[in-house]
Amino acid sequence: MAHPALLIAIEGVEGAGKSTQATRLGRSLGAHVTREPGGTALGEQVRRLLLDPASGDIDPRAELMLMLAARAQHVAGRILPALATGTHVVVDRFSGSTLAYQGYGRGLAVDEIIRACDFAAGGRWPDLNVLLDLDVAAGAARRHDEEADRIEAADGAFHDRVRRGFLELASSDPDTWAVIDASASPDEVAEHVLAAVTERMDLLGSGGRPKP
Numbered sequence: 181m182a183h184p185a186l187l188i189a190i191e192g193v194e195g196a197g198k199s200t201q202a203t204r205l206g207r208s209l210g211a212h213v214t215r216e217p218g219g220t221a222l223g224e225q226v227r228r229l230l231l232d233p234a235s236g237d238i239d240p241r242a243e244l245m246l247m248l249a250a251r252a253q254h255v256a257g258r259i260l261p262a263l264a265t266g267t268h269v270v271v272d273r274f275s276g277s278t279l280a281y282q283g284y285g286r287g288l289a290v291d292e293i294i295r296a297c298d299f300a301a302g303g304r305w306p307d308l309n310v311l312l313d314l315d316v317a318a319g320a321a322r323r324h325d326e327e328a329d330r331i332e333a334a335d336g337a338f339h340d341r342v343r344r345g346f347l348e349l350a351s352s353d354p355d356t357w358a359v360i361d362a363s364a365s366p367d368e369v370a371e372h373v374l375a376a377v378t379e380r381m382d383l384l385g386s387g388g389r390p391k392p
């Protein structure tokens with residue numbers, strides 16, 4: 181294939197605007213838009229288990245394994261087949277979230293998570309991670325649902341570690357991470373996301389420039 185399709189992950193803390201921007205970017209690219217945990221029948225069932233407060237305290241390693249079981253199914257069943265047909269894939273959360281939440285947030289060793297993510301996704305990592313960076317309290321204030329899910333309900337210190345983790349991941353790998361100020365309006369954020377994606381596409385020669 182002359183122009184390989186890209187896997188683009190939208191990352192950030194709760195309420196940063198990931199779903200909003202994934203949808204908008206997907207429209208601009210004509211991409212397959214999906215989410216994690218989820219994206220397949222199995223993944224959506226695992227998502228329910230992970231987010232249901234009734235699941236209680238899940239051991240961090242069990243939480244990691246559930247996230248990665250959903251990922252393995254998603255990559256094999258949806259993501260790789262879409263990429264193989266030349267369709268870009270925009271995913272609302274991927275391996276960056278695993279590193280930030282299960283690593284920086286829950287305290288599991290980041291190098292072990294990298295190996296586990298690599299195994300689960302058969303070595304596939306995003307071609308670009310777009311970090312929508314937002315203050316944790318500002319993100320939580322955007323939530324309109326009545327009850328926090330099991331992970332949202334973790335304390336503020338956990339979510340602060342997650343935000344710091346995302347920023348550290350981005351600064352240690354600037355080639356595959358773009359950091360965008362998510363406190364701007366949705367239109368402004370979308371403009372910056374598109375600019376970051378276009379730059380990465382030009383660099384990788386992936387073609388299929390997005391519609392403005």
Ligand code: Z5A
Pocket residue numbers: 192193194195196197198199200201216217247272273274275277278279281282322323324331332362363364365366369
């Ligand atoms: N998780 C994990 O631990 N490990 C992993 O490996 C993976 C995930 C893959 C589920 O994710 C949980 O799984 C998540 C991490 C964990 N837990 N947490 N916390 P999720 O993505 O479904 O949950 P979320 O981050 O809480 O999603 P969210 O609340 O839907 O946030 P969002 O997608 O970033 O935001 P949004 O839905 O686009 O927007 C939220 C509201 O803000 C909405 O009313 C918008 O209209 C509004 N909005 C959006 N953009 C703006 C701007 N720019 N300004 C003002 N208002 C805005």
